[in-house]
């Protein structure tokens with residue numbers, strides 16, 4: 001396996017780099033700067049860093065005011081708290097006026113591990129994905145994290161970037177060209193397509209390798225921009241491979257799977273399977289144990305591919 | 314300890330109470346050490362508060378956790394779950410042996426409290442700032458049902474950054490919930506650092522007073538003082554009470570005291586051994 005790199009640390013360091021080039025970048029946190037790694041920015045630019053304490057609603061409101069006044073705020077905490085703790089502040093103060101607020105959250109999904117249900121964000125993509133005008137990105141590794149954060153800083157408008165707690169294997173080289181709103185083809189294939197985000201991208205590649213050996217030619221797409229979603233790539237995959245499996249560290253409801261279903265139902269209906277958490281809250285445990293328990297693994301994807309392929313016309 | 318087994322807590326001597334507090338500290342260290350993650354600092358700081366409550370103040374029946382007339386204890390700062398679990402186990406709600414399953418897959422002892430899983434846990438917690446509102450609801454229900462149970466809720470000081478705490482504080486005074494007592498574990502630290510550097514709470518007692526609360530300040534490690542404070546607020550009528558308990562984060566383990574790094578970091582094996590030695 002390739003080297004494991006922290007997405008959070010990459011985020012923290014990328015912020016510093018951006019901050020050096022753009023004096024309008026300001027950073028807010030809600031008493032988690034050591035975990036979200038915004039502390040790097042805080043030490044280099046103490047005057048442009050605001051720790052708002054344990055007050056996420058207030059943090060989002062302050063970010064909106066800063067954005068309205070020409071600053072580019074990056075506000076960070078855990079994914080459970082934004083949007084969980086302050087959905088209406090995100091909706092009313094950021095999404096509706098369309099302010100240039102960048103919400104970059106960490107500890108998304110169940111891989112946060114032992115802290116348990118209260119800290120496992122499995123609904124955030126549904127909530128944020130429902131807000132008109134938001135761009136939503138779930139990077140697959142550290143390289144893509146840096147690219148996504150820079151892309152957010154180069155565009156105007158509200159962004160939500162969701163990172164996880166664990167270090168992840170690199171799936172991209174330094175030459176990776178991130179394109180906002182475009183799926184990245186990780187592997188070509190003709191029999192079936194796996195569309196994955198975040199931590200599930202490397203699992204999808206592993207599953208595709210195994211399936212290859214069994215004669216199943218699996219395409220793998222990294223749909224890191226969840227919104228606006230790359231409809232073209234989904235329709236093409238549906239047309240050319242005739243079956244799709246989605247894989248995400250989120251509830252089956254309202255995340256990547258729902259989006260792919262929405263697009264295919266309208267343009268190119270094909271059999272689908274969803275690797276996701278099934279309408280339940282998870283538990284405390286090690287990240288690897290939890291991912292296994294809830295089927296968010298290469299095994300889970302492999303099984304989903306087998307069952308979707310049977311349903312192909 | 315036989316008294317504990319029999320569920321007769323209020324007759325524990327001051328010496329017994331100190332022994333209980335030390336046992337709780339030992340459990341906290343062993344549990345978090347074994348789990349490899351968790352929050353020792355804010356669990357240790359509230360040991361005396363929770364000891365005073367469970368072994369002196371609360372009317373409760375460990376073998377009948379849903380007893381309708383029980384006093385309620387709501388842990389709002391849910392990351393101090395190890396302290397609550399250890400206390401409940403020592404009281405006999407569930408076997409002490411189970412404590413070492415903390416945070417393990419399939420354990421009932423979740424990283425943050427889950428009220429569906431453990432007898433005696435009143436509220437699912439983990440996201441800070443929600444316990445006081447819940448406690449106001451429980452207090453209002455007690456009044457509606459003409460019950461004389463009392464509701465106790467433990468908050469962190471950093472937790473008081475949350476606006477919801479003050480919405481609840483305003484509501485509790487407005488509804489005159491004199492059957493409600495909030496205790497703030499005022500250890501001065503939150504996650505990123507000292508309260509005064511991250512989000513200044515001062516003047517803290519004055520805030521509660523201004524919100525209409527009967528406000529008492531005590532040394533949160535002095536069992537007798539806590540006892541007296543709980544007794545004193547019992548007779549307050551027409552308004553809720555708050556006990557601001559001055560504490561030391563990581564109390565009882567020298568290398569954890571006032572160390573913000575031990576907010577959410579487990580001690581390693583050597584540190585567990587050292588801590589347990591200090592707590593002999």
Ligand SMILES: Cc1ncc(C[n+]2csc(CCOP(=O)(O)OP(=O)(O)O)c2C)c(N)n1
Pocket residue numbers: 030031032054055081085354355356358390392439440441442468469470471472473498500502503504562576
């Ligand atoms: C709503 C919310 N935001 C952030 C966190 C992350 N968090 C867990 S504990 C903590 C610090 C708590 O400080 P305090 O209330 O003073 O607790 P103590 O020092 O007594 O442990 C933070 C920020 C959380 N659990 N909930």
